[in-house]
Amino acid sequence: MAGAQGVPSVTMRALAAELVVTVRALYNYVEDRQEVVNLVVDLMPASWSPPPLHPETWETSVADYAGSLRELYRRWPRAMLVSLDEDTPPTSVHPNRLLNLDRFLRLLQDVGLDLPAALAAHRNGLQPKAVGSQFVAWWLLGELSNGRWTAPGCSGTMARMPTWIIKVEPVVGAGVDEVMREYFTEMGRQVLGRPVTEAELQAVLVEDPHHVLVPPDGEFLVARGDEGEFLGCAGLRLLGGASDTAELKRMFVRPAGRGMGLGRGLLLAVEQSARRLGAARIVCETNTQLTAARALYTRHGYEETEPYEGHGKADHWYVKALN
Template identity: 70%
Template sequence: MTTWTIKAETVAGTGTGIDDAMRQYFIEMGRRVLGRAATEAELHSVLTHDPHEDLSPPHGVFLVARSAQDELLGCAGVRMLAGASGTAELKRMFVRPAGRGAGLGRALLLAAEESARALGASRIVCETNTELTEARNLYAKHGYRETEPYEGHGNADHWFAKALG
């Protein structure tokens, strides 16, 4: 069984592995959503137009799951939505193949919800694509319900929301 730790890491700066995590996330999304590898230009564009700097205090958090050998296994970001009182957005939920099948997605999701509560959120929203069936199933299994689109940053097909108790 794979073991891991999940903790908040700083988004700003280098050497933390956050930029590598974002690259891996977008490469996977390109493969799954576009059906092909994302080009370097596409990776640069999406990182520029949907930055992750706001996934840090005081209005956000970036959670990273690492193995006992410090290998990056997954990540999840949370940011408070401007103009949406008490609403946090789940972003960059990603589990690398090496971390799949052992409950890491569930653990990251629960840690993200706890982080959203700590930021003052009473509700959390997220968006995803049709091709990401595992994500949609995970959200549904943990009380997320499909909702109307909100002003996110991606090219989503499905939007979810959950009240945080």
């Protein structure tokens, strides 16, 4: 009744007629009509079983999640407007609704959105609009696939979310050498606990050059902001003698790009590039002092492994299967 005619149609008298019982008989099972409404609200999320969500294949996960949500709205076309028609207090929110929302927000965070952006994306990108129940999940897909997202209708005092685009660029491009100097300077300060000398900087650039991150056995990805500013980078190369193994190199987010999920975005972009080059797994190395990097790798499915042929003096080695 609620799905076809809307929740307001579910009166005690109409429900009794539908069940061919007296109105008085209904009160043996429910306290009042509000309890009936709460049961309807519980029933809808309880019947929703979203598919698994995986950040590695987030495009498919978002599409499948949106499709399952659309099917729920199709099944209960009028009942889904219950929040507009009825008084539904927070205590009536079904646990499934919160659980599935939490899962989806985690997916959005894993592909590069911070929590406020993820909440706004769910609200604006996946919730059917009251007018015409227009479903706009595919807009969200398009925005995320470009590595950028801005909430629609943001104006006035609402803050605009930071955006960025990740794409393959020449490793000898403008500004790359400068960023590499910043990268090694910061890594040296964190690992050594002191500023690196110019001689040390030149030595590491010679020992571990970044100019090898070029096709056909490598790529260099750059994240740029709205004005084209260099926010971060990451590279990869296929290891010699192991064409099915790619190595993550030079992942670095400049101070201006931090706090917006760019590290996650670069990591996922590199994994996609590694798959495109035919790699079945990806490896990387890091140092004990780089706790943020180690946490990022672990959070995205990387596991510690034995040392492999790399560069520098690493303390930890990680691997992740890409299949």
